[in-house]
Amino acid sequence: MKPSNSGKVSRRRFLQHSVAATGLMILPARVLGLDGGPSANNRLNIAGIGIGGQGAANLRQMESENIVALCDVDERHAAHVFQRYPKARRFRDYRKMLDEMKEIDAVVIATPDHHHAFAAMEAIRRGKHVYCEKPLTHSVWEARRLAEAARQARVVTQMxxxxxxxxxxxxxxxAVWAGAIGPVREVHIWTDRPSRGLFEEYWPQGIDRPRETPPxxxxxxxxxxxxxxxxxxxxxxYAPFRWRGWWDFGTGALGDIGCHAMDPVFRALKLGAPLIVQGSSTRVNAETYPLGSMITYEFPARDASVQSHNPHIRGLTGRGAGGIAMPPCKVVWYDGGLRPPRPAGLPDGHLLGDNGRLLIGDEGFILGNRIYPLERAKEVAEIPKTIPRSPGHYIEWIQACKGGPAPGSNFDWAGPLTETVLLGNITLRVQLREDLTRFALRWDPVAFRFTNLEEANAFLRREYRAGWTL
Known part of the structure; x- marks a missing residue:
């Protein structure tokens, strides 16, 4: 099966959608066709899918609404959540839940990654609003499909x-839009995951499939x-939680943290799809992600002089959102405890940390949210607050479901972001390792394919077990 509409979208139309998707997006409810939705005084009927871990934390943020249904395949792992919401109906299969409970308005999905697209698509097809944990999907193709489906169904979404x-x-x-460090040409993002130290790990990677078959x-x-x-x-x-490092179930450190850590950079630099992706790593196999990896994305210059579709920056014209150029940019991702070189000008004794973000501009750099050199930081100390503040990530989604502005990480934003993040994992596939020592992968987002290595396109999506179709 080919990605839907992959060959029917013009480059101009794709880029227009990309510009619209690369800001702190809030759209009027009427744009999404929600004028007939519940009033702000109504309470949503919310169902949780995958509730034992992060799903439990998500539901606690939704308790202003009605928690009417709970779905989890592991009764013991989810027992504490079943006890917290005793009036909610219990299910194991989210398809059965959605078929039986027509009164559900919205779902909150926090399953393992390999179920994200399936649970979300089942809800979208029934006209339910969707909150789905990151990464939005397990594969690049699923991210494209899910964003398309949500847009067509006009449901409210949030990653x-x-x-x-x-x-x-x-x-x-x-800070970036105000020109605090000049045009940004290089970004580094790093995490300690999957390890927390020499003898501790968040989840296992770099291992083979176990031979034991316990009950x-x-x-x-x-x-x-x-x-x-x-x-x-x-x-x-594999379960619970330790599925993240397995190719069949999770998306590794990049999928786990990339959508968190890259999101602010994509917004600040108005990034869309990369042109080139390449990776290097420790030893890899066909079962798990490597112990550590480094992914490099290369992005083209952005036409930041175009009037933004983002209401947060509407009315700000000129060279970029705040008058700063957007030249070609390289974004480098590191995991497994790898870190970038210390930037020139970082004072001795200042730590990079185990997890961090570094933007390097022509006139300085930003480490975390601190501007260097210190003299430059003093010059731009009073940067005006031009972006409206959020009422809160979860509140955005709840209000949008009731007819308010669209959430900041709706699927028109989250889909393209997830696509880019997951492209990096393809460069780590053991089946492509030798080929990818010879050249970097070139990506065409409109044709939805790598143009210089056909074998890599096979990893844009996955084969599903019999009985499961998206």
Missing amino acids: GNQGQASEETRALCE VPEGLDWDLWLGPAPARPYHPV
Whole structure:
């Protein structure tokens, strides 16, 4: 199956959508066709899908509404959430839940990554609003499909990259747009995941499939947990939570943290799709992501003189949102504890940290949200707050479901961001390792394909187990 409409979208139309999607986006509800939705005084009927871990935290943020249904394949892992909402109906299969409970208005999805697109698409097809944890999907193709489906269904959507609503994200955008460090040509982003130190890990990577086949724990529906992924015996190295490092289930450190850490950079620099992607890593295999990797994305210059579709920066014209040029830019991602070189001008003793972000401009750099050199920071100390502040990541979505402005990480934003993040994982595939030592991958977002290595296109999507279709 080919990506829907992949060959029917003109380059001009694609780029127009990209510009609209690369800001702190809030659109009137009438644009999404929500004028007939519930009033601001009504309470939404919300269902949770995948509730034992992050889903529990998400639902706590939704308790102003009615939590009417809970779905999880692991009764023991989700027991504390079932107890917290005793009036909610319980399910194992989200398809059955959505079929039986027509009164559901919206769903909150926090399953393992390989279920994200399926749970979200089932809800969208039934006209339900969707909050889905990051990364939006398990594959690049799924991200394109999901964004298209949400747009056509005119449902309210939000991806779970909570930092998009933060003061820090807005401050970074305002500093860049004000020209605090001049045009930005290079960005470095790094994380310590999947490890927290020499003897501690968030989840395992760089390992092979276990040979032991212990019994499935009581209360876990292993077949439903696998869902669209290829069948394999249960093992506690997969669930709960430790699935992130396995190709079949998770998206590794890049998928886990990339949508969080790259989001502010994409907004500040108005980035769209990359032209070139290349990666390097420790030893890789066909089962798990490597222990550490480095992904380099190359982006073209952006036509930032175009009037922005983003209401937060509407009326700001000239060279970029705040009068600054947007030249070609390189973004480098590091995980597994790898870090970039210390930037010239960073005073001795100042730490890069285990997790961080560095933007390098022609006139200085921003480490985290701190401007260097210090003399430059003094010159631009009073940067005006030009972007409206968010009422909160979760509140954005709830208000939008009731007819308010669209959330800042709706799928028109989150879809393209997820596509770019997950393109990086393709460069780590063991099947492509030798080829990718010879050249970097060239990406055409309109044709939806790599133009210089046909074999890489096979990894834009995945095959689904019998009985599962998207």
